[in-house]
Amino acid sequence: MDYIVFLVAMAALIYGADFIIKESERIALHYNISHFVIGATLVAFGTSLPEMAASVMASYYGKSDMAVANVVGSVTFNITLVLGIVFLIAKAMKPKRDLFAVDSAWVIIPVIIFIVMIQDGEIGRFDGLLFTLMMVSYLFFLFKTSKEELEEEIDEDLEKEKFGWFKSITLLVIGFAFTIGGAHFVVESGTSIARALDVSEWIIGLFLISLGTSLPELIVSIVAVRKGHAEMSIGNIIGSNVANFSMVLGTAALVNPLGINIEKTSFDLIVLTSASLVLLFIIANKIYNKAGGIFLLTVLALLLQHYIV
Known part of the structure; x- marks a missing residue:
């Protein structure tokens, strides 16, 4: 039963976040807020909203x-x-940026x-x-460097739709209800699953919750590839990761100080750092192809192998 609750809650969390972002964009367009401003804020916050809801609730x-x-x-x-x-499914990528x-x-x-902050075993409110x-x-x-890319993120179909306050407010309320309720049940059912499997809450957060909350990024990136804008995915992922550390972890720490056992989590922190360094190597050498994709998936395989074997 916990698994069903977890899956339903995760779906509610993701769909609720999508409602919030879409209706926020619709209201901003109604008030003629520039595409760039909308893009800057929604790209930075949008796909990380599920992570934020889950981490703040936890x-x-x-x-x-x-x-x-x-995170x-x-x-x-x-x-x-x-x-x-x-990188595996996209055709030749030649970002202008x-x-x-x-x-x-x-x-x-x-x-x-992040690594420096956790050396004392806690991420405090400061x-x-x-x-x-x-x-x-x-x-x-973003405001200084990404204007053209961010304007392309605006949903053109959404801009053409007729605006109605009743519809927008209703969907916003539904979105917040789904997001908050979904986050609550994700944490509760995730805790129950951890107890049933006799694994730590760290493992549940590292795999089940994080994989689920990463689905928006995966979906957005695949859609970008299909539309011929695969290069946008790199910038979106970089922005989403910055938001995960700053907005998600920062807000969660403001709610309650977060303890972390560095010794027990050292392997995962090494994989995190290695993945970031590999991405840095890829963009430095412009390896935006299948070789880069295999390189990244190999890092993921090492993480999975550590826990499976």
């Missing part, structure tokens, strides 16, 4: 391992699984800050505040 219930593992797992899956699949020159710092610096300030810095960065 933090609220005092389940630090689950809250932190969700560690999501960032790892975003790089290895999502981009690995994108020099990703290494412009975005490389945002690939590795959040990871370094650390959480610093993380959220990093999100502010990233938004300024």
Whole structure:
């Protein structure tokens, strides 16, 4: 029964987040807010909303391992699984933007800050505040460097639809209800599954919750590939990972300080760091092809092999 509750709750969490983002975009378009401003905020926040809901709820219930593992797992899956699949199925990718020159710092610096912050075994409220300030810095960065790409993210069909306050408010309420309720039951059922399988809440957060909350990134990236915009996926994943560390982890830490056992989680932290370094190597050498995809999926296979064998 817990597995069914978990799957239903995860679906509610993801669909609720989608309702919130879509209706927020619809309202912004109604008020003639620029496409760039909408793109900057929604790209930064949108696909990370499920992770934020799950981690904040886990933090609220005092389940630090689950809250932190969700972020560690999501960032790892975003790089290895999502981009690995994108590079495997996409045709030749030749981004106009020099990703290494412009975005490389945002690939590795959040990871370094995270590793430094957890050396005392806790991500406290002050650390959480610093993380959220990093999100502010990233938004300024988007405003200065990504105008053209962000404008392309706006849903053209949504812009053409007739606006109605009743519909938008109703869908927003449904979205928040699904997101908050889904997050609650994801954490509760995930905890029950951990007890039944006699595994730690860290493992449930690292695999089940993080994989589920990474589905929006995977879906968005596959859609981008089908539309011939595969290069957008790289920027979206970098932005989503920054949001995971800053907005998701930062907000969760502000709710409750998050403890972390570095010795027990060292392998996962090494994989996280390795995945980020591999992505840095790929964008530095422009290996946006099947070789890059296999490289990333190999890192994922090492993580899975560690727990399966």
